[in-house]
Amino acid sequence: MDQDFDAGFSGEEYDTDEDCASEDDGIEVAQADAADAESSPSSDCQVLAPEQLSTELNKIAAETSAIVGLSPQLCRIALHHLRWSKEILLEKYYENESPQQFFKKFDRDFPLDLNYVVQALPPRSGTCLICYDQKMLTGLSCGHLYCLACWHSYLSTRFHEYPDPFVLCPEPKCKQVVGDEIAMKLLTNEADKRFYQRVLINSFVECNKLLKWCPAPNCDKVIKVSHPECRAVTCDCECTFCFKCSNEWHEPIDCELLSKWIKKCSDDSETSNWLNANTKDCPKCHVTIEKDGGCNHMTYCPKCHVTIEKDGGCNHMTCRSQTCRFEFCWTCLGPWQPHGSGWYACNRFDDKAAKDARSQQENSRAALQRYLHYYNRFANHQNSLKFENRLMEQIKIKVDQMQAQSFSWIETQFLIKSVQVLNKCRRTLMYTYAFAFYLQPNNITSIFEDNQRDLELATEQLSEVLEREINPESDDLVVLKQKVQDKCHYVDTRRQVLLKHCQEGLERNQWIFRTAG
Template identity: 95%
Template sequence: MDQDFDAGFSGEEYDTDEDCASEDDGIEVAQADAADAESSPSSDCQVLAPEQLSTELNKIAAETSAIVGLSPQLCRIALHHLRWSKEILLEKYYENESPQQFFKKFDRDFPLDLNYVVQALPPRSGTCLICYDQKMLTGLSCGHLYCLACWHSYLSTRFHEYPDPFVLCPEPKCKQVVGDEIAMKLLTNEADKRFYQRVLINSFVECNKLLKWCPAPNCDKVIKVSHPECRAVTCDCECTFCFKCSNEWHEPIDCELFHPECRAVTCDCECTFCFKCSNEWHEPIDCELLSKWIKKCSDDSETSNWLNANTKDCPKCHVTIEKDGGCNHMTYCPKCHVTIEKDGGCNHMTCRSQTCRFEFCWTCLGPWQPHGSGWYACNRFDDKAAKDARSQQENSRAALQRYLHYYNRFANHQNSLKFENRLMEQIKIKVDQMQAQSFSWIETQFLIKSVQVLNKCRRTLMYTYAFAFYLQPNNITSIFEDNQRDLELATEQLSEVLEREINPESDDLVVLKQKVQDKCHYVDTRRQVLLKHCQEGLERNQWIFRTAG
């Protein structure tokens, strides 16, 4: 049976700064396909449009109105101040001797007629109390009159600067509340009306820990997650605790909310993000370490990061060479020193000089051949220099080199993701060409899916380097680095296949499809193995993280 959307809010006081906690639920949770392994992080979430939440707000206000006899508009105002909890409103309402005493605690003026609807007075001619022009004026029951332009300017400014959906009359010291219905009438353009609707809905979203706005640009959807049941048990010693998580009983907050965990959710706009921190999905690193990593990268970007990202030492003579125009896709061939431009996501580079044709790794500038062998170690940081360091200067330099090792690889996969976003557009053109040559839609989708798999692996690899930066070396980290190496090598091989020229007329597409699908399956398997190992290490407390850095 569905619960009411507002059920389960906690709170004992009227203080609007207290934490809000809801286990709500008046909106049915859509059932995701459990067989889809990739969608499992979002299998219990629902994507909601603002209209659905607006309907739910009005439903809660109407239900409350039917019980206490207030107008729905006054109920919305009271619910806003009580974190949209119908239960708390009813409890506090009936604790007071009169409705007027109940409303006085909000430090707002409410009429004695509790069925009163906040509305504007009929327009009349007069002097506006803000601009002092002779215009048609309107106002609330308090009698303070302003022109429509000043009303709009006042409300628009207040809603943008102080996102409270129920503001007061512009007159200083006046406590008359501007209701939501009259606010919509006094706002004169559609953009401000839409913004106000979001402010009103946001007051509800922020009071429910199961709801969160999608962080994608220009997306107005809200993500709602469900949660498993938990129950209270009481020991003979009279200690009451949660049977599921063994903590003290935390009703009405469920275990996942009592111990918030980062998890992936996906909006209808295809943006996948972390429900806890609202950054893009960042497994295997957790939100706290990711926050430290982002801050460190930001703090160091003006000095060593900039120099390292925009210059390279010649592998032969060690002269520092600045990349042309500060771009991130220029380097020099380690063998013949001809300028090389990186125009794709693949890190397997081949010098275009016909007299050289040297194959090397963009990341470490070493020969490419070892990257396909058993002793590939491009992803590993050599700690020997740090162990040999004696002076403070040498230790600082070793620490910097260690950080740059991981930052360079993090940034390199980040840049490759940008290249591969362009690769998706190129692949879509190829798909259109293939469909124009009698290939069916279903026969060409393997290319689209392969780029999506490639992007997932790139993003996972990117965050493994932030994760690895904070790891203390032990036997388990060696396994992690092996898994990271295998995924990185497989990802580069898939990238190389996808970036090669595909000619629908001359290529055997059956062979190409089999090759791409095999590599996709292998690279995704390596990704799952790496993530599973990281998760098992967390569950078994095998990872030891550096506190400094």
């Protein structure tokens, strides 16, 4: 373990700039393919616990100490200021005539004793220099004494406000460093001690290009890779994210364009986005319809105008009015029948309005409508993902019902995997609309839109089967399994085709991206 971990921790991995960078029964389901980048981490990707990182940084400090003759504590202080690079520390250290000159560059006091360890003075009674109460006091070798409550308050506040693990004595103008070992003794509650350990380890992680914290809430694991790049990595908590930008995995769009897209979607200048995303005009009378709570699940039937509630991820809507029963697409409000035919075009943006624009106002309106075309579809798939998280819970209930009917656990797992495939396809579709927003139209983009259309249609078909057609009490398991697996295999194939085409376009420089917008 240690040998694998140590490999790759050389000085070249650290930022040297002034600013630190920030089980299976053979069910043939395509989504279980380990070749998917986001479904299984690469062999060179490790998930590390904080304890492993703490051991590693202490090891680096001990190795440095053995070379320069400074105490490991002083070496940790110096390594922190030099991005935890042992090689850079050795280079800088031997450029100076004395250890005092070396530490002076960090604006820190350096003791004459090379083996010095920052320690607290023995407690004694006196007046605290912060609260001015008569208490038992302690301090560092600088002689500035404070009560334990003030020490804890000072250190806790500093570590929460300024994530520097090596702070100075509270006395103004005093350059004495509070070492990590004494800081752990002066902090009086376990929560603050754990937070401080995180601050210390974070100074090591943030300055190493091969390490990245898992962004999942309440997860304290770190991912280590052999090459820092835009790639999907998966933590033990099952969170899959982009190693480069720490956002959820966003293929096919790259990190830079995704950053621009996120900013654009959250920009105050796009206030009209909310109005367009959360309201729709009746296709007949054009009265504005607001969806319930802005959660993208209310509209009116385009034929009879009865209120429709969207309560799942599938976009195939059917009016519940017994006199209507009109089937339509939630996204475009058009009849659903064309969405299963060869001229399905719900995913395409008609650029005619933009071509016919004659004035600046018309151009601005066309630009806004173009943006909203892609934003609404991005947001629609995003909301469908939320519904399909609930779908997973419903599928688990159906799995339990099937197991209660004497089916084995293995025999029912195809349903769980099918929802996982559906989630992947939704997420991919979501980001294809952000990707498409920045694309300049050319002959290749029409192929992309065809692939996007095929994936979207296949995704909706799978979603409809999982939401509406599974009845554990009446379904023939063999028939159901074959049907679901066939659709899973097809939809995942379409997803891979789309992503492969996007990647090939990047490698061949066939994509031309808009710089504005």
